[in-house]
Amino acid sequence: MAVDRRQLIVEAATKSFSLFGFKATTMEQVAKIANVGKGTIYTFFKTKEELFDEITNSLIKEMKLAAEESIDESKSFQDNVHRALYRILEFRLEHQLTIKLFQEGREMRTPAVMEVIERIEKAILNFIKDKIKLAIEKDEIQPCDPELTAFVMIKMYIALIFDWEKNHQPLTKEMIAKTLEQHIFQGLSK
């Protein structure tokens, strides 16, 4: 079987985006890494953005999968939310692509990158929102606006993991769980 050129291109682009970010990745660079002509890329993807979208959509799917896998039906809602959010943010730190993307978003505000970050954050929000809806249905927590509660939880998580350590000692996983428990769950659980 002949090499799958499309696959080669996607892999090359992933490498380059991970290493240099969106803006600093050139289509010529991608073509060279993939060992194809630049024109070939454009037989599969209309624009650089479209190639980028395909890759970041895979990333989001992967992230959702990781989050879903961290859920353990036999455990409590609180435990699961903590595990899922921790897993998602861990994922962000484990993958070169997310690290580079968030860095580029922070430092250069590249529009295409900002859009992707928004999509990632929406995906996380919807994931948690669904878990909250389910927990309300199952009467595990008090009724609340799932969107708003998911929003608050995520903001708190990001604050505890990323913002807190700008001026303090990083919090351990256990301390984050305890803080979340103390500040949110005790106010929600029956």
Next chain:
Amino acid sequence: MAVDRRQLIVEAATKSFSLFGFKATTMEQVAKIANVGKGTIYTFFKTKEELFDEITNSLIKEMKLAAEESIDESKSFQDNVHRALYRILEFRLEHQLTIKLFQEGREMRTPAVMEVIERIEKAILNFIKDKIKLAIEKDEIQPCDPELTAFVMIKMYIALIFDWEKNHQPLTKEMIAKTLEQHIFQGLSK
């Protein structure tokens, strides 16, 4: 009595910083508005930063005063925290100087401005932290790490007021209070 040149300079600089921000304010501009020679400014302030610091320190003092005034000893801790934080963020939206400063910080990341923003945020944190310490002493809330709890409260407040409305209808003052109540206080109060 002769005019107080120092006062004139401070007033002129405040106007200019409020209107144009730190970077776009020139010392010549300030001198012209204050009707003094440029050299005169340097008899009172060693550098542009020092002039800036004097003005932003007053701003922070004013902010603290506004927050302190919003406290009503006869009301509950929860009510007071809500009132204080709301007042502080309201203050930010009422004062041209804070608006301009936070905008310049976001858009240009001027180092001197970033420092001031950090000082402002530290001041808010310490204010809330003290109120939490007091509430713990008075046995109004469960024991907790005052620094961490203040941090969480502020992050949540800023998220609810500034971040939420990027993608949703703004929350009313009452809805913010309710969300804070539901997500934080019910977990802390005895």
Next chain:
DNA sequence: AAAATGACCAAATGAACAAAACGGTCAATA
């Protein structure tokens, strides 16, 4: 004598221009 000033300086800034690099196309090629 003390306070105030603006001409002056080195350093920083940004306008203007040229050169390079870019995303994307398409006629030639395999």
Next chain:
DNA sequence: TATTGACCGTTTTGTTCATTTGGTCATTTT
């Protein structure tokens, strides 16, 4: 038919240089 890289118009980058800036200090004003 699938693939390619030379090519095109546009954007980005590097460079130059005149202007502006924060800050000083000899001179002037009070």
